[in-house]
Amino acid sequence: MNAPLFNKLNMYKDSGIYPFHMPGHKMGRGIDMKDAFAMDITEIDGFDNLHHAEGIIEDAQKMCAKTFGADKSFFLVNGSSCGIIAAIMSVCGDGDKLIVARNCHKSVMDALVLSGAQPRYVMPEVVDDFNIFGAVSAENIENVCNANPEAKAVIIVSPTFEGIVSDIASIAEVLKKKNMLLIVDAAHGPHMRFNNFFPKTAIECGADIVIESLHKTLPCPTQTSVLHTSGNKVNMERLKKCLAMAQSSSPSYIFMAAIDKCRDYLDNEGKADFESYVNRIKNFREGVKEIKNLRLLDRSIVGRNNIYDYDLGKLVIFSDSINCIEIGDVLRKKYKIELEMSCPTHCLALTSVSDTEEGFERLKNAIIEIDKNLDMMEKRENVSFVFPKPKVKVSPRIAFNAQKMDVDLKDSVGKISAEYVIPYPPGIPLVSPGEEITNKIVSIINKYIESNVNIIGMKNSSLEKILVLM
The missing domain is CATH 3.90.105.10 (Molybdopterin biosynthesis moea protein, domain 2)
Structure with a gap:
């Protein structure tokens, strides 16, 4: 067959690789949608319309809101990026000020271009020992709000890619007094509501608009996300119009059905599966606690650099002696493990409720063996990162x-x-x-x-x- 992408994906599927990467269904381990193509339809009679939902899609979205603790939820078929763009455009017009955490996703910058909003930045601190970003504090956000009292909203990311969580409740309290909306990019945190082992979600902590990528850490296919709202400050009609602008006019019924099925799973058998998932995380972390040359990020960073909490489902591994891209290569070639990300200073194994005990065990044994092989290596000097306050001259x-x-x-x-x-x-x-x-x-x-x-x-x-x- 002369179909290079299709062929490559088939080879990967049959390679024996274990996926510690997105999507959260882990190559079909967590969701059975074998008949997906048979359910791939358009807006035919009786199947509602995502952009004017008043039937079964509206019913499914209401059930989703209840499961995730929101007042309203909207299915996203273009990933969290479209939700972030729509959220910002629903709040900001040309020339309006938006307070932006500097470590936000690039889709925030896209939204600034599309909306014409003027960014005013709040800077998260760099965690020195790890060269990753800490959280943004309520105090820092309040200071930027005081300097920009006409700002319409604040957008931050929590949890971050590495699992760092900000004090959303305190930030929400600050903004409530200033009548500003709080938008939270929680793309990496849709799993957190489903076991107390994880930090509280942004919706639980009082954010007005929250965007979550189900496909990142739940059993759902790539591009499936949800936008949640809470309270009465959001202009719902404008938000709906912006969502229709940011998403395809031909939304995938496969994606919407997958979100609906994932929600049903979370309401039922997912509860027991999350208990098993949490135990696997605990066992993994206990199993690698004696490593000497590699470091696994944990809750010891809470309280530093404004970090309020940490998501232990993110397995972030650091090395002071070897480029972590090499660790990713070794895991792939020798141990048949593919990570979510490897960069010079650290690598990330992204876990989900769909990960198996065999997968965690394979990763644990590999990390222990790699760590032993680093015994004779000298520590390298890490670069200290400095970020001057930006001077915004034009939007x-x-x-x-x-x-x-x-x-x-x-x-x-x-x-x-x-x-x-x-x-x-x-x-x-x-x-x-x-x-x-x-x-x-x-x-x-x-x-x-x-x-x-x-x-x-x-x-x-x-x-x-x-x-x-x-």
């Missing part, structure tokens, strides 16, 4: 539409960036489109280049030039 929308040109990095001081410069990890922009490039930023970029830090976002792969506004 992301103006920057996106403006004429642009390449200049040498050394000649860019004082100019307005037309692209991102993002050291990864930790994955936060040093500069974003519409922001001034300062002498300090150029010095930091050069330092990172000398230290072989991976920098993404720049069009010029040599990193010698940067795209700026003309």
